[in-house]
Amino acid sequence: xxxxxxxxxxxxxxxxxxxxxxxGRLVRSLIANGADVHVVVPVFHGGPSEPQxxxxxxxxxxxISMDVTTGLQSSSFNFLQYVRALDREVNFALFHSFFLITAxxxxxxxxxxxxxxxxxxxxxxxxxxPAIRSSAIFSLQKAxxxxxxxxxxxDVARKFVNLDGRSSVLRNGxxxxxxxxxxxxxxxxxxxxxxxxxxRRVKDIPLLIRAYAKVDRQHxxxxxxxxxxxxxxxxxxxxxxxxxxxxxxEVEITGQRPHDAVxxxxxxxxxxxxxxxxxxxxxxxxxxxACGVPLVATAVGGMTEILHDEEDALLVPHGDPRAxxxxxxxxxxxxxxxxxxxxxxxxxxAELSLEREQREWLxxxxxxx
Numbered sequence: 021x022x023x024x025x026x027x028x029x030x031x032x033x034x035x036x037x038x039x040x041x042x043x044g045r046l047v048r049s050l051i052a053n054g055a056d057v058h059v060v061v062p063v064f065h066g067g068p069s070e071p072q073x074x075x076x077x078x079x080x081x082x083x084i085s086m087d088v089t090t091g092l093q094s095s096s097f098n099f100l101q102y103v104r105a106l107d108r109e110v111n112f113a114l115f116h117s118f119f120l121i122t123a124x125x126x127x128x129x130x131x132x133x134x135x136x137x138x139x140x141x142x143x144x145x146x147x148x149x150p151a152i153r154s155s156a157i158f159s160l161q162k163a164x165x166x167x168x169x170x171x172x173x174x175d176v177a178r179k180f181v182n183l184d185g186r187s188s189v190l191r192n193g194x195x196x197x198x199x200x201x202x203x204x205x206x207x208x209x210x211x212x213x214x215x216x217x218x219x220r221r222v223k224d225i226p227l228l229i230r231a232y233a234k235v236d237r238q239h240x241x242x243x244x245x246x247x248x249x250x251x252x253x254x255x256x257x258x259x260x261x262x263x264x265x266x267x268x269x270e271v272e273i274t275g276q277r278p279h280d281a282v283x284x285x286x287x288x289x290x291x292x293x294x295x296x297x298x299x300x301x302x303x304x305x306x307x308x309x310a311c312g313v314p315l316v317a318t319a320v321g322g323m324t325e326i327l328h329d330e331e332d333a334l335l336v337p338h339g340d341p342r343a344x345x346x347x348x349x350x351x352x353x354x355x356x357x358x359x360x361x362x363x364x365x366x367x368x369x370a371e372l373s374l375e376r377e378q379r380e381w382l383x384x385x386x387x388x389x
Contacts, residue, residue, distance in 0.1 A: 022054050022055055023055045023113050023114070023385075024055075024110045024111065024112045024113050025056065025058065025112060025114050025115075025116065025385075026058050026103070026107065026110070026112040026114070026116070026126065027043065027046070027060070028059075028060045028061075028062075028115070028116070028119075028122045028123070028125065028126055029043045029061055029122065030062065030119035030121065030122055031043070032044070032059055032081065033076070036279055036282070038140075038192075038217075038303045038304070039140055041279075042118070042140075042303065043059070043118050045374065045377065046118075048077075049378045049382065050381075050382075050385070051077075051078050051079060053382060055385075056080075057079050057080070058080045058082060058110060058112075059079055059080070060082045060084065061081065061082065061084065062084055062086045062122060063083050063084060063085055063086060064086045071083065071084045082106065084098075084099050084102050086098075096124070100125045100129075103125045103126075104125075104129055107129055112133065113133065113389055114133060114135075114136070114388060114389055115129070115130045115133065115134070115136070117135070117136070117137050117138065117159070120139050121155075121156060123155075123159035123163070124159050127158065127162035127163060128162075130162075134164040134165070134389060135163050135164050136164065136165050136166075136167065136384065136385075137163040137167075138166075138168070139166065139168040139169075139173045140168075140169065141169065141298070141299050141302065141322070157181060160177055160180065160183075161181050163186070164186065164388055165186050165187065165388060166186060166187040167187070167188055167189070168187070168189055168300070169189070169190070169191050169192055169300040169301035170189060170321055170322030170325050171322075172321055173300065173321075174187055174189065188380075190377070190380050190381065191326070191372055191377070192303055192377065193376055193377025193378065194303070194306040194307060194309065194369050194373070194374065195374050196310060196370070196373070197283070197310045197311050197312075201287060202287055202311050203286070203289070203311050203312040203313045203314075203362055204362075205359065208287060208289060208290050208313075209241070209242070209288045209289070209290060211239060211240050211241025211242065211290055211352060212242045212288065213232055213244070213289070213290065213291055213348055213352075214243070214244035214246055214286075214291075214292055215247075215294060215295070216246035216282055216286075216304040216308075217302070217304045218247055218248065218250050219247055219249045219255075219258075220250040221251065221254055222297050222298055222299075223295075223297075224295055224296055224297050224338070225245065225258050226257060226258055226261055227295050227338075227341055228243070228293055228295050228344070229243070229258060229261045229262060229265065229267070229271070230261065230265070230341035230344075230345075231293075231342075231344035231345040231348060233267050234341060234342060234346075234349075235345050235348050235349045235352065236353075239352040240270070240348075241270070242271070243270055243272070244271075244274065244289065245271065245274065247274065247275070247276060247277075248276050249273075282307070286307060286308050286311040287311050289308075290314070290358070291313070291315075291316055291348055291351040291352060291358070292305070292314065292315055293315075293316045293317070293348060294308075295316075295318045295336075295338070295344055296318060296338070297318070297320065297338050297339075298321050299318075299320055299321040299323055300321055300322050301322035301323070302323070305323065306372060309332075309366070309368050310365075310366070310369040312365055312366045313362065314333075314358045314361035314365065315332065315333035315361060315365050316336070316344070317334075318335070318338040319335040319338070326372065328364070331361075331364045332361060332365050333361060333364070334347040334350065334361070
């Protein structure tokens with residue numbers, strides 16, 4: 021008999037966001053090991069719609085409208101009622117919330133059954149509205165086990181609840197890239213600086229624009245923004261900066277692309293930059309590392325726990341465009357440095373293998389059930 025699992029996530033495929041990609045990896049692993057997985061996804065928008073239940077690659081996916089125009093409390097109650105009815109139908113053996121703010125329904129309904137709460141990047145308690153914070157603390161108190169992609173977020177959670185004996189850092193994994201598809205100085209596009217993702221405010225694209233403009237013109241060629249802006253106001257401000265700094269003609273914004281196309285584009289970059297204000301452990305950075313692209317990153321969040329300055333990346337303080345620009349220029353102008361960082365990035369990616377991530381998740385599930 022297959023173990024029935026309720027996995028609640030803030031995001032899921034076909035989205036290419038970091039949470040959706042990480043949940044997809046976990047779900048595939050669980051299915052391959054005999055679990056009956058139901059993924060429940062709250063869908064935030066301005067109008068009502070009926071819940072949707074579909075079968076996608078052997079997984080039952082439930083997309084539930086969260087019509088916040090009727091109020092957060094009302095929409096949350098409707099979401100809870102749906103999960104309650106689903107549990108009566110399936111009788112789940114384990115609940116797993118793959119984002120702290122979706123954990124309340126799991127911890128409220130589980131009773132004595134195990135609940136895993138996974139804190140993700142951008143999911144710090146301090147970022148939430150007080151009403152959401154209270155339910156988040158309740159969820160952390162009731163959870164059987166709490167995971168995070170970095171130690172920073174567990175340390176923040178410890179300020180609110182006791183995590184002794186029921187928490188662990190479980191980092192994202194990344195697939196190895198064949199050697200023929202990896203970065204090299206001979207095949208990359210010299211002078212091309214890039215980053216990938218969904219450009220929310222925390223990604224701080226304006227900082228990258230300012231930093232790029234400070235790179236000496238003889239070394240820079242193009243700034244490639246591989247993704248789309250999540251907010252119109254952030255895109256407007258970024259484009260205003262490009263005009264003011266006279267680099268509009270050097271900036272390429274690709275928009276959202278298929279994941280395979282994103283991976284294939286990485287080795288063409290001369291340097292990959294992750295200059296966020298905060299990060300859990302970004303999949304985009306790990307994908308660049310797996311391709312061996314030289315890395316420049318801000319010294320924030322989980323990136324400081326896996327990267328070592330001057331060995332596998334150049335780390336700079338967040339909010340300093342001059343320091344970020346100098347780091348980018350160093351990679352563009354120093355072949356020996358670029359090659360050293362490339363080798364270091366591959367080492368980091370090898371240590372964060374998919375096999376390790378899968379093994380740690382399965383061991384946790386087996387221990388709790």
